[in-house]
Amino acid sequence: MRGLQSFDTPWTSRVTEAVEQSDPPFPTDGPLLGLDYGTKRIGFAMCTPEQTMAVPLENYDRRNEAIDTKHVQALCEEYRLVGIVVGLPVHTDGTESHMSRQVREYGEKLRDATGRPLVFWDERYTSHAAEESLIAMEQSSRTWKGRVDMLAATILLQSFLDADDRTATPEIE
Numbered sequence: 001m002r003g004l005q006s007f008d009t010p011w012t013s014r015v016t017e018a019v020e021q022s023d024p025p026f027p028t029d030g031p032l033l034g035l036d037y038g039t040k041r042i043g044f045a046m047c048t049p050e051q052t053m054a055v056p057l058e059n060y061d062r063r064n065e066a067i068d069t070k071h072v073q074a075l076c077e078e079y080r081l082v083g084i085v086v087g088l089p090v091h092t093d094g095t096e097s098h099m100s101r102q103v104r105e106y107g108e109k110l111r112d113a114t115g116r117p118l119v120f121w122d123e124r125y126t127s128h129a130a131e132e133s134l135i136a137m138e139q140s141s142r143t144w145k146g147r148v149d150m151l152a153a154t155i156l157l158q159s160f161l162d163a164d165d166r167t168a169t170p171e172i173e
Contacts, residue, residue: 026117026166030082033057033075033116034157036123036149037087037103042068043149045157046079054157056150069113076114084116087123087156121160123152 034054036043044057057075062068075081086107089099104120111118160166 026119027082028166031079032157032160033072033079033081033084034153034160035072035084035086035110036153036156037089037106038062038149039102041149043151043153044075045150045154046081047157047161051161054154054161056147056154059147059150065109069109072110073114076116081116084110084114084118085121085157085160086110086118087153088120089123119160119166121156123156 028051029049030051031049032047032051034045034047036045040062042060042062044060045054046057047054057079060068060071072084076084084107086103088103090096107118107120110116
């Protein structure tokens, strides 16, 4: 699996590079879990075993870290998920935010708790794209709360599945 290591340089505020680790490579076959992390809700999506199409799974209202982690473990077992793709929120200019650090910490805990390989994937604009999709489907803003996070997770996961280079890490400037 590829990990991420951040460091400061004189020419940019934040750079992230892929670092090879001794973990097994990220699976290219089998269903994956897509995760759109939020402080109140987590959106989940999963893909087909062939890793060709992502579908919404659920929105989950967060409770506490222990219960949330058990929920993800249960999803991994129930759907026999072989890996996790976690959306990494970065600013539009590519710099990491406070939320990026929270997501990284949460992702590392999930990797340890589930035993599944995990990658971070740039999630810029996924929530906006999800909202636009709901508007196009003429969904009222009242129903967005219950759908936007899992739709953002679906868009994120599909972006990962469609990528020419799935080992590419978010380009952080």
